[in-house]
Amino acid sequence: MLQEELFDVTVIGGGPAGLYSTFYSGLREMKTKLIEFQPFLGGKVHVYPEKMIWDIGGLTPTPGAQLIEQLVKQGLTFDPEVVLNEKIESITRNEDNIFELHGSSGRIHYSKTVIVAVGGGILNPTKLSIEGAEKFEVTNLHYTVKSLKRFKDKTVVISGGGNSAVDWAMELLPFAKQIYITYRKDALSGHEANVTTLLNNPKVECLFNTEITKLLANSGDELVERVELTCSKTGAVSQLTIDEVVINHGYDRDSSLLENSKLNIEMVDDWYVKGTPSGESSVPGMFAAGDILMHDGKLHLIAGCFQDGANAVNSAKSYIQPDANKYGMVSSHNELFKERNRELVKQLMA
Protein backbone atom coordinates (compact mmCIF):
# COMPACT_ATOMS: atom_id res chain seq x y z
CA MET A 1 0.00 0.00 0.00
CA LEU A 2 1.20 3.53 -0.82
CA GLN A 3 2.65 5.14 2.28
CA GLU A 4 1.35 8.72 2.28
CA GLU A 5 3.95 11.41 2.96
CA LEU A 6 3.58 13.93 5.75
CA PHE A 7 3.23 17.55 4.59
CA ASP A 8 3.81 20.77 6.54
CA VAL A 9 0.78 22.45 4.99
CA THR A 10 -2.16 21.00 3.11
CA VAL A 11 -4.43 23.49 1.40
CA ILE A 12 -7.98 22.35 0.68
CA GLY A 13 -9.46 24.20 -2.31
CA GLY A 14 -7.74 25.46 -5.45
CA GLY A 15 -9.48 28.83 -5.88
CA PRO A 16 -7.72 32.22 -5.56
CA ALA A 17 -7.23 31.80 -1.78
CA GLY A 18 -5.91 28.24 -2.05
CA LEU A 19 -3.60 29.06 -4.94
CA TYR A 20 -2.12 32.10 -3.27
CA SER A 21 -1.72 30.19 0.03
CA THR A 22 0.09 27.43 -1.89
CA PHE A 23 2.46 29.96 -3.46
CA TYR A 24 3.12 31.67 -0.15
CA SER A 25 3.64 28.40 1.66
CA GLY A 26 6.36 27.52 -0.86
CA LEU A 27 7.86 30.95 -0.33
CA ARG A 28 8.06 30.17 3.39
CA GLU A 29 9.78 26.90 2.50
CA MET A 30 7.13 24.56 3.75
CA LYS A 31 6.33 21.23 2.13
CA THR A 32 2.95 21.91 0.59
CA LYS A 33 0.08 19.96 -0.90
CA LEU A 34 -2.94 21.46 -2.66
CA ILE A 35 -6.14 19.41 -2.96
CA GLU A 36 -9.03 20.34 -5.28
CA PHE A 37 -12.31 18.57 -5.97
CA GLN A 38 -12.60 19.75 -9.56
CA PRO A 39 -10.37 18.38 -12.34
CA PHE A 40 -8.96 21.94 -12.69
CA LEU A 41 -7.69 24.78 -10.50
CA GLY A 42 -9.15 28.30 -10.32
CA GLY A 43 -12.23 27.90 -8.11
CA LYS A 44 -15.31 30.06 -8.56
CA VAL A 45 -13.58 32.26 -11.16
CA HIS A 46 -14.48 29.49 -13.65
CA VAL A 47 -18.08 30.71 -13.34
CA TYR A 48 -17.08 33.92 -15.12
CA PRO A 49 -14.14 33.24 -17.48
CA GLU A 50 -15.01 36.15 -19.79
CA LYS A 51 -16.12 38.67 -17.17
CA MET A 52 -13.70 41.56 -16.67
CA ILE A 53 -12.32 41.84 -13.16
CA TRP A 54 -11.54 45.44 -12.24
CA ASP A 55 -10.94 45.37 -8.53
CA ILE A 56 -7.63 43.59 -7.98
CA GLY A 57 -4.77 45.92 -7.05
CA GLY A 58 -2.15 46.25 -9.79
CA LEU A 59 -4.26 44.52 -12.44
CA THR A 60 -5.97 46.54 -15.12
CA PRO A 61 -9.27 44.94 -16.25
CA THR A 62 -8.51 41.26 -16.68
CA PRO A 63 -10.86 38.50 -17.87
CA GLY A 64 -11.48 35.69 -15.37
CA ALA A 65 -9.79 33.06 -17.57
CA GLN A 66 -6.57 35.10 -17.70
CA LEU A 67 -6.63 35.63 -13.95
CA ILE A 68 -6.95 31.87 -13.44
CA GLU A 69 -3.98 31.24 -15.72
CA GLN A 70 -1.82 33.70 -13.76
CA LEU A 71 -3.01 32.48 -10.34
CA VAL A 72 -2.24 28.87 -11.28
CA LYS A 73 1.19 29.75 -12.65
CA GLN A 74 2.02 31.63 -9.46
CA GLY A 75 0.49 28.95 -7.23
CA LEU A 76 2.73 26.28 -8.75
CA THR A 77 5.98 28.32 -8.49
CA PHE A 78 7.50 26.11 -5.78
CA ASP A 79 6.31 22.76 -7.20
CA PRO A 80 3.74 21.83 -4.58
CA GLU A 81 2.07 18.43 -4.79
CA VAL A 82 -1.30 18.98 -6.47
CA VAL A 83 -4.14 16.49 -6.16
CA LEU A 84 -7.13 17.10 -8.43
CA ASN A 85 -10.48 15.25 -8.54
CA GLU A 86 -10.27 14.73 -4.80
CA LYS A 87 -13.03 15.81 -2.46
CA ILE A 88 -11.95 16.02 1.16
CA GLU A 89 -14.88 14.55 3.03
CA SER A 90 -13.71 15.00 6.60
CA ILE A 91 -10.73 15.99 8.73
CA THR A 92 -9.65 14.16 11.86
CA ARG A 93 -6.55 14.29 14.03
CA ASN A 94 -4.52 11.28 15.13
CA GLU A 95 -2.77 10.59 18.45
CA ASP A 96 0.42 12.28 17.14
CA ASN A 97 -1.59 15.49 16.53
CA ILE A 98 -1.27 15.04 12.75
CA PHE A 99 -4.27 16.04 10.65
CA GLU A 100 -5.76 13.25 8.54
CA LEU A 101 -7.71 14.44 5.53
CA HIS A 102 -10.07 11.78 4.27
CA GLY A 103 -10.45 11.99 0.50
CA SER A 104 -13.26 10.66 -1.67
CA SER A 105 -10.67 8.48 -3.48
CA GLY A 106 -10.06 6.59 -0.24
CA ARG A 107 -6.68 8.28 0.29
CA ILE A 108 -5.82 9.77 3.64
CA HIS A 109 -3.61 12.86 3.38
CA TYR A 110 -1.38 13.57 6.39
CA SER A 111 -0.41 17.10 7.35
CA LYS A 112 0.98 19.09 10.28
CA THR A 113 -1.31 22.02 9.43
CA VAL A 114 -4.34 22.57 7.23
CA ILE A 115 -5.51 25.68 5.40
CA VAL A 116 -9.20 25.48 4.62
CA ALA A 117 -9.80 27.50 1.43
CA VAL A 118 -13.03 25.90 0.26
CA GLY A 119 -14.75 29.20 -0.63
CA GLY A 120 -18.40 28.65 -1.43
CA GLY A 121 -17.92 24.89 -1.13
CA ILE A 122 -18.37 22.62 -4.11
CA LEU A 123 -20.61 24.57 -6.42
CA ASN A 124 -23.29 23.24 -8.72
CA PRO A 125 -25.62 25.70 -10.44
CA THR A 126 -29.23 25.40 -9.35
CA LYS A 127 -30.89 23.84 -12.36
CA LEU A 128 -34.15 24.87 -13.97
CA SER A 129 -36.80 22.52 -12.62
CA ILE A 130 -38.55 21.95 -15.93
CA GLU A 131 -38.76 18.43 -17.27
CA GLY A 132 -36.45 17.82 -20.23
CA ALA A 133 -34.52 21.10 -19.72
CA GLU A 134 -31.17 19.28 -19.47
CA LYS A 135 -31.20 18.25 -23.14
CA PHE A 136 -30.84 21.92 -24.14
CA GLU A 137 -27.71 22.37 -21.99
CA VAL A 138 -25.60 21.27 -24.96
CA THR A 139 -27.19 23.91 -27.19
CA ASN A 140 -28.71 27.23 -26.03
CA LEU A 141 -29.57 26.79 -22.35
CA HIS A 142 -26.68 28.08 -20.23
CA TYR A 143 -25.88 28.15 -16.51
CA THR A 144 -22.84 30.32 -17.08
CA VAL A 145 -21.58 32.49 -19.93
CA LYS A 146 -18.44 30.89 -21.29
CA SER A 147 -18.07 32.92 -24.47
CA LEU A 148 -19.45 36.41 -24.99
CA LYS A 149 -19.09 36.02 -28.78
CA ARG A 150 -21.89 33.50 -28.80
CA PHE A 151 -24.33 36.18 -27.63
CA LYS A 152 -23.42 38.79 -30.25
CA ASP A 153 -26.59 40.21 -31.88
CA LYS A 154 -28.76 37.61 -30.11
CA THR A 155 -32.00 37.93 -28.19
CA VAL A 156 -31.27 36.60 -24.74
CA VAL A 157 -33.55 35.80 -21.82
CA ILE A 158 -31.88 35.81 -18.41
CA SER A 159 -33.78 34.12 -15.62
CA GLY A 160 -32.89 35.48 -12.17
CA GLY A 161 -32.38 38.91 -10.66
CA GLY A 162 -29.61 38.60 -8.07
CA ASN A 163 -26.02 39.84 -8.30
CA SER A 164 -24.91 37.22 -10.74
CA ALA A 165 -27.86 37.75 -13.14
CA VAL A 166 -27.30 41.52 -13.04
CA ASP A 167 -23.57 41.03 -13.68
CA TRP A 168 -24.27 38.86 -16.72
CA ALA A 169 -26.84 41.26 -18.11
CA MET A 170 -24.24 44.05 -17.84
CA GLU A 171 -21.59 41.94 -19.58
CA LEU A 172 -23.98 41.01 -22.41
CA LEU A 173 -25.39 44.51 -22.84
CA PRO A 174 -22.81 45.76 -25.40
CA PHE A 175 -23.14 42.61 -27.55
CA ALA A 176 -26.69 41.30 -27.36
CA LYS A 177 -29.48 42.57 -29.60
CA GLN A 178 -32.06 42.43 -26.84
CA ILE A 179 -32.08 41.21 -23.24
CA TYR A 180 -35.13 40.07 -21.28
CA ILE A 181 -34.70 39.60 -17.55
CA THR A 182 -37.37 37.47 -15.96
CA TYR A 183 -37.37 37.45 -12.17
CA ARG A 184 -39.78 35.97 -9.65
CA LYS A 185 -39.32 38.96 -7.27
CA ASP A 186 -40.35 42.56 -7.94
CA ALA A 187 -36.91 44.25 -8.04
CA LEU A 188 -33.37 43.41 -9.16
CA SER A 189 -30.88 43.08 -6.34
CA GLY A 190 -27.45 43.77 -7.86
CA HIS A 191 -25.08 46.70 -7.60
CA GLU A 192 -27.23 49.89 -7.61
CA ALA A 193 -25.50 51.60 -10.56
CA ASN A 194 -25.83 48.43 -12.66
CA VAL A 195 -29.51 48.00 -11.76
CA THR A 196 -30.16 51.62 -12.81
CA THR A 197 -28.34 51.07 -16.12
CA LEU A 198 -30.36 47.95 -16.88
CA LEU A 199 -33.70 49.50 -15.93
CA ASN A 200 -33.04 52.48 -18.21
CA ASN A 201 -31.50 50.78 -21.23
CA PRO A 202 -33.92 50.42 -24.17
CA LYS A 203 -32.30 47.07 -25.07
CA VAL A 204 -33.37 45.59 -21.72
CA GLU A 205 -36.85 44.60 -20.63
CA CYS A 206 -37.34 43.49 -17.03
CA LEU A 207 -40.29 41.21 -16.39
CA PHE A 208 -40.86 41.08 -12.65
CA ASN A 209 -42.95 38.53 -10.73
CA THR A 210 -42.56 36.16 -13.65
CA GLU A 211 -40.76 32.90 -14.17
CA ILE A 212 -40.06 30.50 -16.98
CA THR A 213 -42.63 27.71 -16.85
CA LYS A 214 -41.99 25.99 -20.20
CA LEU A 215 -39.25 25.70 -22.81
CA LEU A 216 -40.62 25.40 -26.33
CA ALA A 217 -38.27 23.75 -28.82
CA ASN A 218 -37.70 24.40 -32.52
CA SER A 219 -38.91 21.91 -35.12
CA GLY A 220 -35.69 19.87 -34.81
CA ASP A 221 -36.25 19.67 -31.03
CA GLU A 222 -32.65 20.62 -30.32
CA LEU A 223 -32.89 24.36 -29.49
CA VAL A 224 -35.12 26.39 -27.19
CA GLU A 225 -36.99 28.68 -29.58
CA ARG A 226 -39.49 30.26 -27.20
CA VAL A 227 -39.95 30.40 -23.43
CA GLU A 228 -43.30 30.45 -21.70
CA LEU A 229 -43.49 32.88 -18.78
CA THR A 230 -46.07 32.91 -16.01
CA CYS A 231 -46.79 35.94 -13.85
CA SER A 232 -47.08 34.93 -10.19
CA LYS A 233 -49.38 37.88 -9.39
CA THR A 234 -51.97 37.54 -12.16
CA GLY A 235 -51.35 34.01 -13.49
CA ALA A 236 -51.04 35.54 -16.97
CA VAL A 237 -49.06 33.39 -19.40
CA SER A 238 -46.96 34.87 -22.21
CA GLN A 239 -44.26 33.73 -24.61
CA LEU A 240 -40.95 35.20 -25.77
CA THR A 241 -39.07 34.21 -28.90
CA ILE A 242 -35.37 34.05 -28.02
CA ASP A 243 -31.99 32.82 -29.26
CA GLU A 244 -30.29 32.04 -25.95
CA VAL A 245 -31.44 31.26 -22.39
CA VAL A 246 -29.22 32.05 -19.38
CA ILE A 247 -30.29 30.69 -15.99
CA ASN A 248 -28.92 32.38 -12.89
CA HIS A 249 -30.73 30.86 -9.93
CA GLY A 250 -27.72 30.65 -7.65
CA TYR A 251 -25.79 27.58 -6.63
CA ASP A 252 -26.38 24.47 -4.60
CA ARG A 253 -23.32 24.13 -2.48
CA ASP A 254 -21.91 21.05 -0.87
CA SER A 255 -20.65 22.19 2.50
CA SER A 256 -20.39 18.78 4.12
CA LEU A 257 -16.63 18.93 4.83
CA LEU A 258 -16.77 21.07 7.95
CA GLU A 259 -19.99 19.44 9.21
CA ASN A 260 -18.37 15.99 8.91
CA SER A 261 -15.18 17.05 10.69
CA LYS A 262 -15.62 16.52 14.41
CA LEU A 263 -12.93 18.97 15.52
CA ASN A 264 -14.90 21.70 17.29
CA ILE A 265 -14.51 24.16 14.45
CA GLU A 266 -16.30 27.34 15.52
CA MET A 267 -18.55 28.62 12.75
CA VAL A 268 -20.42 31.84 11.95
CA ASP A 269 -23.96 31.52 10.55
CA ASP A 270 -23.41 27.74 10.24
CA TRP A 271 -21.25 28.34 7.17
CA TYR A 272 -18.14 30.50 7.69
CA VAL A 273 -15.11 29.44 9.68
CA LYS A 274 -14.89 31.85 12.59
CA GLY A 275 -11.33 33.09 12.41
CA THR A 276 -8.91 35.70 13.65
CA PRO A 277 -7.52 38.29 11.19
CA SER A 278 -4.41 36.06 11.03
CA GLY A 279 -6.50 33.20 9.68
CA GLU A 280 -6.48 31.07 12.84
CA SER A 281 -9.57 28.93 13.44
CA SER A 282 -10.70 27.60 16.81
CA VAL A 283 -8.67 24.43 16.10
CA PRO A 284 -4.92 24.85 16.70
CA GLY A 285 -3.05 24.09 13.47
CA MET A 286 -6.11 24.63 11.27
CA PHE A 287 -6.28 27.93 9.38
CA ALA A 288 -8.69 29.42 6.87
CA ALA A 289 -8.43 31.77 3.90
CA GLY A 290 -10.74 33.29 1.31
CA ASP A 291 -14.52 33.33 1.18
CA ILE A 292 -14.91 30.67 3.87
CA LEU A 293 -13.18 32.82 6.52
CA MET A 294 -15.07 35.31 8.67
CA HIS A 295 -13.82 37.98 11.02
CA ASP A 296 -14.69 41.65 11.49
CA GLY A 297 -12.32 43.00 8.84
CA LYS A 298 -12.83 40.24 6.29
CA LEU A 299 -13.04 41.35 2.65
CA HIS A 300 -15.05 38.85 0.61
CA LEU A 301 -13.30 39.62 -2.65
CA ILE A 302 -10.41 38.10 -4.59
CA ALA A 303 -8.18 40.88 -3.22
CA GLY A 304 -9.05 39.66 0.30
CA CYS A 305 -7.96 36.12 -0.60
CA PHE A 306 -4.35 37.22 -0.99
CA GLN A 307 -4.03 38.81 2.42
CA ASP A 308 -5.82 35.82 3.96
CA GLY A 309 -3.48 33.38 2.21
CA ALA A 310 -0.32 35.13 3.41
CA ASN A 311 -1.72 35.44 6.95
CA ALA A 312 -2.81 31.80 7.14
CA VAL A 313 0.59 30.62 5.87
CA ASN A 314 2.51 32.85 8.29
CA SER A 315 0.36 31.51 11.13
CA ALA A 316 1.00 27.93 9.96
CA LYS A 317 4.74 28.62 9.86
CA SER A 318 4.70 29.97 13.44
CA TYR A 319 2.64 26.96 14.54
CA ILE A 320 5.15 24.48 13.10
CA GLN A 321 8.26 26.50 13.94
CA PRO A 322 7.54 28.99 16.75
CA ASP A 323 10.98 30.66 16.43
CA ALA A 324 10.58 31.36 12.68
CA ASN A 325 10.13 34.93 11.43
CA LYS A 326 6.53 36.01 11.83
CA TYR A 327 6.38 37.20 8.22
CA GLY A 328 8.02 36.12 4.98
CA MET A 329 10.69 38.34 3.48
CA VAL A 330 9.52 40.66 0.68
CA SER A 331 10.48 39.20 -2.67
CA SER A 332 13.32 41.65 -3.34
CA HIS A 333 15.14 40.30 -0.25
CA ASN A 334 14.20 36.70 -0.73
CA GLU A 335 17.02 34.31 -1.60
CA LEU A 336 14.53 31.95 -3.24
CA PHE A 337 14.01 34.37 -6.11
CA LYS A 338 17.66 35.22 -6.79
CA GLU A 339 18.24 32.55 -9.46
CA ARG A 340 14.80 33.07 -11.01
CA ASN A 341 15.35 36.83 -11.12
CA ARG A 342 18.64 36.34 -12.99
CA GLU A 343 16.73 34.32 -15.62
CA LEU A 344 14.01 36.93 -15.91
CA VAL A 345 16.50 39.80 -16.25
CA LYS A 346 18.31 37.78 -18.98
CA GLN A 347 15.01 37.43 -20.87
CA LEU A 348 14.29 41.15 -20.48
CA MET A 349 17.71 42.05 -21.87
CA ALA A 350 17.54 39.60 -24.79
Ligand SMILES: Cc1cc2nc3c(=O)[nH]c(=O)nc-3n(C[C@H](O)[C@H](O)[C@H](O)COP(=O)(O)OP(=O)(O)OC[C@H]3O[C@@H](n4cnc5c(N)ncnc54)[C@H](O)[C@@H]3O)c2cc1C
Ligand atom coordinates in the same frame (compact mmCIF):
# COMPACT_ATOMS: atom_id res chain seq x y z
C1 LIG B 1 -20.40 35.81 -10.94
C2 LIG B 1 -19.33 36.21 -9.96
C3 LIG B 1 -18.56 37.33 -10.21
C4 LIG B 1 -17.58 37.73 -9.32
N1 LIG B 1 -16.83 38.84 -9.61
C5 LIG B 1 -15.83 39.21 -8.78
C6 LIG B 1 -15.02 40.37 -9.06
O1 LIG B 1 -15.20 41.04 -10.08
N2 LIG B 1 -14.05 40.71 -8.16
C7 LIG B 1 -13.81 39.99 -7.02
O2 LIG B 1 -12.91 40.34 -6.25
N3 LIG B 1 -14.57 38.89 -6.71
C8 LIG B 1 -15.56 38.49 -7.56
N4 LIG B 1 -16.33 37.39 -7.26
C9 LIG B 1 -16.05 36.66 -5.98
C10 LIG B 1 -14.80 35.78 -6.10
O3 LIG B 1 -14.94 34.87 -7.19
C11 LIG B 1 -14.60 35.02 -4.80
O4 LIG B 1 -14.43 35.96 -3.75
C12 LIG B 1 -13.35 34.12 -4.87
O5 LIG B 1 -13.44 33.17 -5.92
C13 LIG B 1 -13.18 33.37 -3.54
O6 LIG B 1 -12.05 32.55 -3.66
P1 LIG B 1 -11.84 31.29 -2.70
O7 LIG B 1 -10.54 30.69 -3.11
O8 LIG B 1 -12.05 31.67 -1.30
O9 LIG B 1 -13.03 30.29 -3.06
P2 LIG B 1 -13.50 29.62 -4.43
O10 LIG B 1 -13.12 30.43 -5.60
O11 LIG B 1 -14.94 29.30 -4.20
O12 LIG B 1 -12.65 28.26 -4.51
C14 LIG B 1 -12.87 27.22 -3.58
C15 LIG B 1 -12.38 25.90 -4.20
O13 LIG B 1 -12.46 24.88 -3.20
C16 LIG B 1 -12.91 23.67 -3.80
N5 LIG B 1 -13.50 22.82 -2.76
C17 LIG B 1 -14.59 23.11 -2.01
N6 LIG B 1 -14.82 22.11 -1.12
C18 LIG B 1 -13.85 21.17 -1.33
C19 LIG B 1 -13.57 19.91 -0.73
N7 LIG B 1 -14.33 19.43 0.26
N8 LIG B 1 -12.51 19.20 -1.19
C20 LIG B 1 -11.73 19.69 -2.21
N9 LIG B 1 -11.95 20.89 -2.81
C21 LIG B 1 -13.01 21.63 -2.37
C22 LIG B 1 -13.93 24.15 -4.83
O14 LIG B 1 -14.13 23.16 -5.83
C23 LIG B 1 -13.26 25.44 -5.36
O15 LIG B 1 -12.44 25.18 -6.47
C24 LIG B 1 -17.33 36.98 -8.13
C25 LIG B 1 -18.10 35.83 -7.87
C26 LIG B 1 -19.08 35.44 -8.77
C27 LIG B 1 -19.90 34.22 -8.47
